[in-house]
Amino acid sequence: MxxxxxxxxxxxxxxxxxxxxxxxxxxxxxxxxxxxxxxxxxxxxxxxxxxxxxxxxxxxxxxxxxxxxxxxxxxxxxxxxxxxxxxxxxxxxxxxxxxxxxxxxxxxxxxxxxxxxxSDRARVLIAKHLEVWMIPDAAERAKAMEEIYTENVTFMEPEDVFVGRDVINDYIDVVQRKAPPLSGRLVSHSQNKEFIHWSWAFGFLGNKTALGSEVLHLNGDLIEKVVIFSADSDVFTEGTR
Missing domain, CATH: 3.10.450.50 (Nuclear Transport Factor 2; Chain: A,)
Incomplete structure (x- = not known):
């Protein structure tokens, strides 16, 4: 059929x-x-x-x-x-x-x-990284996080730092509840040995947009550090603190 x-x-x-x-x-x-x-x-x-x-x-x-x-x-x-x-x-x-x-x-x-x-290892890792932030169920998300983040992964926003899969899992719950993106697009990406740099554009309620980039530091096929750069951090962290 x-x-x-x-x-x-x-x-x-x-x-x-x-x-x-x-x-x-x-x-x-x-x-x-x-x-x-x-x-x-x-x-x-x-x-x-x-x-x-x-x-x-x-x-x-x-x-x-x-x-x-x-x-x-x-x-x-x-x-x-x-x-x-x-x-x-x-x-x-x-x-x-x-x-x-x-x-x-x-x-x-x-x-x-x-x-x-x-064939594009960096693109696959970025996709798995983003997929984690889309999963609504915390238990299911925790399993997915084991496949892409080290146990003590560090997530560095311009204003806050979160360390560990469990801490980041809790933070994702807050983001999904208070500042969920309506759209998310990958603009560009490149890899240099154990570092991936990629640029993004997100859309939010109220026709708000945020542009920025991340550096992912890898440990094998797992991400051990995420560093975010954006002049629009107030848009994607609004209400989450």
């Missing part, structure tokens, strides 16, 4: 050099769709289409492979992978899990693609 997830990947793969084929994503996205893709997130049909245009522009050519299973509640789950060439002609790949929720009209109301492996 063909599912809306099959249609989604078919549309993403059919985009031409002008990405005009992606316009048809409007037919399968709900108006207020929540898109979470490899740690990034946007809400709304037009923003979701624009997100996919930006993603397609990073590839010279690519192809997805996926599985799709319909669950008892009507949601769709599966695995996905993507492989191809970047704009410089270098081979690139990524893979993860996908879950889809549908509205009463059969359109996608929530699309969540995790990134758990790929």
């Amino acid at each position: 063909t599912t809306v997830l099959d249609r989604y990947f078919e549309l993403v793969d059919s985009a031409d050099s002008g990405h005009s084929g992606l316009d048809d994503l409007r037919d399968i996205f709900a108006e207020n769709v929540m898109l979470m893709h490899s740690g990034e997130m946007v809400r709304g049909r037009e923003l979701a289409v624009d997100f996919h245009r930006a993603q397609a522009a990073k590839w010279k050519e690519s192809k997805h492979h996926w599985t799709a299973s319909v669950e008892a509640d009507g949601s769709i789950t599966g695995k996905w992978s993507q492989a191809g060439l970047d704009l410089q002609g270098n081979g690139c790949s990524g893979s993860g899990h996908v879950t889809v929720s549908l509205d009463s009209d059969g359109r996608i109301s929530r699309l969540h693609l995790t990134l758990i492996g790929g």
Whole structure:
């Protein structure tokens, strides 16, 4: 049976050099769709289409492979992978899990693609780092934190410092309750040995935006320190102190 997830990947793969084929994503996205893709997130049909245009522009050519299973509640789950060439002609790949929720009209109301492996190690680690901050359940989040943070990980905001997975887990609860982002986009990233530098843009209630960057200090495949730089720290920490 063909599912809306099959249609989604078919549309993403059919985009031409002008990405005009992606316009048809409007037919399968709900108006207020929540898109979470490899740690990034946007809400709304037009923003979701624009997100996919930006993603397609990073590839010279690519192809997805996926599985799709319909669950008892009507949601769709599966695995996905993507492989191809970047704009410089270098081979690139990524893979993860996908879950889809549908509205009463059969359109996608929530699309969540995790990134758990790929050729760009830094990008995979950033995705896992961001995914932790999206998990609503503290117990589930604690398990995910073990997969990406050292036990005594340090999280340094411009005004506050948090040390340890348990402390940071509690802080994430506060952030999700009092200052949840409505959107989060990765602007750029690069890696130098055990350091990753990446820039971000987040959107919040009241049309507020915050721009900044982070340096991630790695210990193997785990993050042991997160250092945040932003002139907009009052936006993303408002009400959390």
